[in-house]
Amino acid sequence: MYSTKRNIQQLAVLLREHDISQIVLCTGSRNIPLTQTLARVADYKCYPMTDERSAGFYALGLALHGGHPVAVVCDGGSALLNLHPAVAEAYYQQVPLVVISADRPAQWIGQMDGQTLPQGEVFKTLVKKSVTLPDVHTEEEAWHSNRLINEALMELTHHGKGPVHINVPIAEPLFDMSATELPQERVMHRYEGLNMYNNDYQPLIERLNRYRNRMVIAGQMSLIYLFDKKYVKQLGKQFVWITESIGNKTVPGTPIHHIDQVLYPMDKSTMANMRPELLITYGGHIISRRLKYFLRNNPPLEHWHVSKDGEVCDLYQGALTTMIEMDPFEFLEKIAPLIEDVPSTYPRQWEQIASGIRTPQLPFSEMTAVGELLSHLPTPSALHLANSSTTHYAQLYDVADEVEVLCNRGMSGTEGSLSTALGYATMDEKLNFVVIGDLSFFQDMNALWNRNYGSNIRILLLNNGGSEQVHTLPKVELDEASERFLTAKHDASAKAWAEDRGFKYLAATNSEELEAGIKELTQPSITRQPILLEVFTDRAEDAKLLKEYYHSLKK
Secondary structure, eight states: OOOOOOOHHHHHHHHHHTTTOOEEEOOOOHHHHHHHHHHHTTOOOOEEOOOOHHHHHHHHHHHHHOOOOEEEEOSHHHHHHHTHHHHHHHHHHHEEEEEEEEOOOOGGTTTTTOOOOOTTTTTGSSEEEEEEOOOOOOEEEEEHHHHHHHHHHHHTTSSSOEEEEEEEOSSOOOOOOOOOOOOOOOOOEESSOTTTSSSGGHHHHHHHHHSSSSEEOOOSHHHHHHHHHHHHHHHHHSSSEEGGGGGSSSSSSOOOOHHHHHHOOHHHHHHHHHHEEEEEEESSSOOOHHHHHHHSSOOOEEEEEEEESSSOOOOOOOOEEEEEESSSHHHHHGGGSSSSSOOOOOHHHHHHHHHHOOOOOSSHHHHHHHHHHHHHHOEEEEEOOTHHHHHHHHTTTOOOTEEEEEEEEETTOSSTHHHHHHHHHHHSSSSSEEEEEEHHHHHHHHGGSSOOOOOTTTEEEEEHHHHSSHSSTTEEEEEEEHHHHHSSSOOOOHHHHHTTTTTTEEEESSSHHHHOOOOOOOHHOOOSSOOOEEOOHHHHHHHHHHHHHHHTTTT
């Protein structure tokens, strides 16, 4: 019988799956559910110890013999502190030691309850990684706990060996040991310095060839990469490729750019039928909420993330099994000749759906302003997207491959977008276009105060008198009182400020003025002045048109 605590069950399974078989168990009370559960797993060789100071070094000795990771489990409070000398020795001797500590729930820390102290970071710089598991009550918490345990255990041997700390808060009731079996748990693995021709990695290639429904998603990447032509055809026909404007040209062949428009008409049954068996991801952030929804609710059998740092990035919540620590383009070009040339209809299914997507044909609005700009951008040039609505509008339209797209998606905040664009443009000779909403612009308008930028700046300012994004959120109903606070309603214009800062100022309040303004804004030669085109629209009408467009995709 095992503890009914899900995080303890997960730990009991994943220690075994990460080839840890020897565990030193210290006496105590809060750690009883841990001790009893681990002691009842037949695969573990457990050693009882009373003194934590000795137990830590005893576990160190076990790990030194053969170099395999060993775990030591202790009670909370001062019991954990007694392991500090052994942890320090393990760190500087590079010994893979797993310290597992029982803990009180966070709300009892500092409340004069016995044996309580902030345990989560107690070892600070003397462990390679420290995690505190959630007390699991929901599936999302179970996913989080599973991920944290996998991250900690993988770090034992990542770029050298060393100790890690897993802190386990355990709430009352402590001693319910009625679970009759342990759950199946997702196991993560990291491949470092991958050599595709080394037999150690043959199982990875076999798994790759086992699947027919394969998808690749390229996230944000601030570069343009041209794949070796001899691999483009094979990669193109074996995977469905998805990217967004901020991914730039970092995929082979022709990917699906407008994923929101592709997914929106799909009902739950169609989404389930279109889910990938294998998902490979590389690059940074993804804008599309619907893509996240699709994959979180229809998880692939496996998700591999490829990056130079090998970090865990489980964006699609639960399917991540493999981190491949290498340059993603090198990885893709190495696997290309190893993919079995077996026909797959999966990429064609996606491409057929995407081929029917209609470019928005809307009346005068923020969306049409963005569409007009993107369709008239000179090449080469740089396009800077401020966050919120502008990023989502940009995904509705095509962007030429020779246009480099940039956006502050690290935090996806509205602040600093204009300042970042000006800093970039200062070092760049080509034309730099900035698409920015009114709140982002006025928040960062002091960016124009400095005169470090030149005349290669062109700004498309979308001014609808407040936050249009709030109007597009589902189930949000605004009354007159709340709208004032949630939408930052205003009647400001950038005209005086732009002209004071030396910009040529243009304005558009209808389709004819927009057409003329875009024509001047996108003239390919660098003019004597930077240019700002301010487009005035109605935010409620913008939100209505956007909703109507998406609903039209279902017809």
